[in-house]
Amino acid sequence: MAPWGERLAGVRGVLLDISGVLYDSGAGGGTAIAGSVEAVARLKGSRLKVRFCTNESQKSRAELVGQLRRLGFDISEGEVTAPAPAACQILKERGLRPYLLIHDGVRSEFDQIDTSNPNCVVIADAGESFSYQNMNNAFQVLMELENPVLISLGKGRYYKETSGLMLDVGPYMKALEYACGIKAEVVGKPSPEFFKSALQAIGVEAHQDKN
């Protein structure tokens, strides 16, 4: 295998995941993964473009960035590509008014969105808010629509917390898909559009990421 310098010769930009890559989430704000604070600083000091690309959907970008800065990372809100703002853009473009099945921590990202008389459902990693009542509300909204639209922020199966494995949004997305006989639109990784929007933000095209 070629040495790093050579292998990076054609690389113009770097997309960094956050949870499990830069830090491990958990009680008290989590902990930085050894070497990651320095790695981010070194990348940002290089000729490479850097963007943070996360499926985090329990927190707003502001909260996430605040947490990372306290851990020593040089990161600002404008450098983060996250599913909630991407979903908001879609909602505005298509005139959609969502029923929000989301975590309270991310609700502020939807402040500018009209949620009256919903004509779609947005589902995210809602944690404890995945109650039967809330799931049933989302289900009833979908069943009353002629063309039900379900937008899911990611489709992860589960994630790890210090307390153990936790169900992510994916299983609940599948539940609503099955109940209504529909297919969700996934916003966030692994959707190609999501990666493209992250690249667009740093002015790099996908075909340029390797020579």
Added chain:
Amino acid sequence: MAPWGERLAGVRGVLLDISGVLYDSGAGGGTAIAGSVEAVARLKGSRLKVRFCTNESQKSRAELVGQLRRLGFDISEGEVTAPAPAACQILKERGLRPYLLIHDGVRSEFDQIDTSNPNCVVIADAGESFSYQNMNNAFQVLMELENPVLISLGKGRYYKETSGLMLDVGPYMKALEYACGIKAEVVGKPSPEFFKSALQAIGVEAHQDKN
């Protein structure tokens, strides 16, 4: 089309569904569907064998039968084929100790089952008990098993109550299937084994139900 008498000539037995066929569930014990009390009486007075075959899994058979008798039906517990007792038989045969993700109303059906140190999950229409915490408990039990076994009492998408459409067990079964990358074993309709056990109880074979 041949008249009824002729068409029934080869028929030896009748399996009757309960919810939505004999009665509509709802507040205060529900209501009998017009003509159904008389139809059951007439069938039971005929030469035909009759068995009640339900996917009801929010109530024990005792509770269900009590409710139906109060509505005027001639029905006893021993005439009902339901998923919970069928599941109990499977659990005993295979030495399985379930984590029960079920409605409190059906818990008495599992009184004789060892639920210590679970090595499988049984999921049923749990209603409000489908909390994130309970779903995550079931998920964690499955993820710790080398060969995860998930038994689902039915796989219905939803049912209708007077208050509106309600999510049934199926969507939650799909959620756990996706989270764990497994396939559930469905006990109850539409499983052929379930229908066969109902027929067995009245001494009729499937090929005899039509001439």
